[in-house]
């Protein structure tokens with residue numbers, strides 16, 4: 001028997017496992033590395049977050065990804081060489097972290113790698129009836145396994161699509177396993193580049209659970225900061241947006257898109273919500289002469305309103321909202337959400353014992369645990385748009 005198969009068998013049978021969850025979203029800010037101790041599986045999953053860090057990407061890394069990221073036309077050779085290169089960078093970051101944390105690679109049971117999304121194309125974003133849902137994450141799992149010596153589970157989204165989903169949001173699975181609570185309706189809201197939420201009914205009725213993207217999180221605000229504010233990566237503390245005034249004409253034009261009329265659940269990406277989208281709205285509303293701070297103030301409100309609209313439209317209210325992702329550090333955005341959702345209670349996932357910056361990475365660690373130790377049916381009675389399959393591909397180091 002291949003010794004790695006034997007090792008995997010042993011890992012699957014262990015009482016608890018050390019799993020490193022990796023997440024790099026559409027914000028291209030850095031690699032989130034979450035070291036988790038996980039026991040059990042399914043609704044008995046128990047997760048303890050032992051270590052967490054975000055290794056910031058430098059300009060070289062960011063520009064390399066940006067050269068092919070969510071673009072219809074790219075240099076194909078660049079895509080090809082980045083697939084292993086990103087994995088090698090991620091492997092180096094993991095090895096450095098483990099050294100800093102004084103943990104040997106041999107002590108880690110699994111890596112759960114999301115990879116870097118370079119294109120997300122659900123049917124609602126591409127015109128051809130001949131093709132189905134599609135998404136592409138790069139940063140090859142074999143390279144991670146060989147360069148860390150750790151069995152790696154990667155490329156989670158393909159199985160989801162193969163089984164009938166859109167490949168996103170995958171957060172619903174981990175949210176369901178970790179945060180469902182009897183008799184309490186909960187909304188788990190993650191504000192990354194794109195914003196999404198999972199609704200977990202206190203009735204524990206699986207048929208009522210769902211997860212959806214709502215539209216942009218930080219992605220359009222980040223793009224404006226990078227283009228018009230000296231390449232600043234984001235609007236830290238909403239300092240710029242706070243100086244501006246919301247422009248109602250622009251706001252209405254931003255919200256005037258078919259995406260917001262599509263039924264829930266749905267997914268999207270920076271393939272749609274980008275600077276072209278903004279330019280079109282500026283022209284449509286004849287507001288091309290407004291200041292960049294006014295544009296930022298309006299984009300900030302746009303994110304908040306589209307999140308609040310989606311929550312109000314689809315969940316009983318008021319509910320308990322638990323936030324995560326970088327957007328929760330944007331005080332103006334959070335203030336807007338409080339104003340738009342009166343009566344709702346707001347907490348971060350810290351109150352559920354998961355560091356909100358680490359949440360997405362932890363969710364992938366849980367998916368990897370489910371892939372190896374689950375019984376193949378993550379959600380026993382099925383959730384709308386969420387196929388009941390174990391996700392991830394297995395890469396052995398040897």
Ligand SMILES: Nc1ncnc2c1ncn2[C@@H]1O[C@H](COP(=O)(O)OP(=O)(O)O)[C@@H](O)[C@H]1O
Pocket residue numbers: 024025026027028029030191192193194218222233234235236237238324325326327329330331360
């Ligand atoms: N202090 C802050 N003030 C305002 N925005 C912030 C702050 N910290 C992080 N962010 C926002 O969060 C984004 C990163 O969020 P993250 O959850 O990592 O997204 P992704 O999953 O897309 O990588 C940044 O690009 C930025 O827009």
Ligand SMILES: [Mg+2]
Pocket residue numbers: 023024025027028029030032
């Ligand atoms: Mg990030």
